[in-house]
Amino acid sequence: MKYLLILFLLVFTLGCKKSDIPTYHGQDGISFYTKYFSDPDSINYSFALQPTNKLRDTVLIPMRLVGKTSTDPRRIKLRAADSSTARANIDYILNEIDLPANQTSVNYPLIVLNSPEMKTKTLKLILEVDPGSELVAGAPGVAVDYSENLQQMTVNITSQLIKPNYWDNIEFVYGPFSVTRFQFMIRVTGLLNFDPNVIGSSEIFRLQVMLRNAIAAYELANGPLIDEFGNQVKF
Known part of the structure; x- marks a missing residue:
């Protein structure tokens, strides 16, 4: 039986011509994409979270x-x-x-401007490929590595404190996002960015101890710290 299977596979392989291998046909396109469990399908950008007061900045959009x-x-x-x-x-x-020539990916440099309206609003920019682009809008779909092609990418732009894209990765340490919680964390630590990829995974736990001590001291002097959702801030 084993030799029969080997013979069958050999005949099948010899019977496959080069022309039988499927190749891509159609106009070449470009798409936004997200990595599996890594990149979001929307981007939150806040001028309030920059170390210096900026009038403009660049957000890199993977395509x-x-x-x-x-x-x-x-x-x-x-x-x-x-x-x-x-x-x-x-x-x-x-x-x-x-x-670029012979490349399969590029980071699109979106320029964001710090307009006065952003002090009280979060403005939504929904990006898509222009029909006049040499590379047309690529078809959506999921690749073998589970990354996903998107025909649109949403960018939320503001100069207020909003939930950072990385918060889901630190919620188990610091709790659910609220502006009140985030402001307390910034005030106590002096940091604007709590992304584990930036400060290190071990540092987030050291900061948790610092924040627990700080919230205990705050409660002793002022009572519970209540966020905008009516929940008590705890670490």
């Missing part, structure tokens, strides 16, 4: 090729979807960029 590589660079042009609330050249700037 990748859907199709075949080329020995020539190819132009990428984005636009804002109609449902966006952010305003072109007031809250953001979209420049055309190239996907």
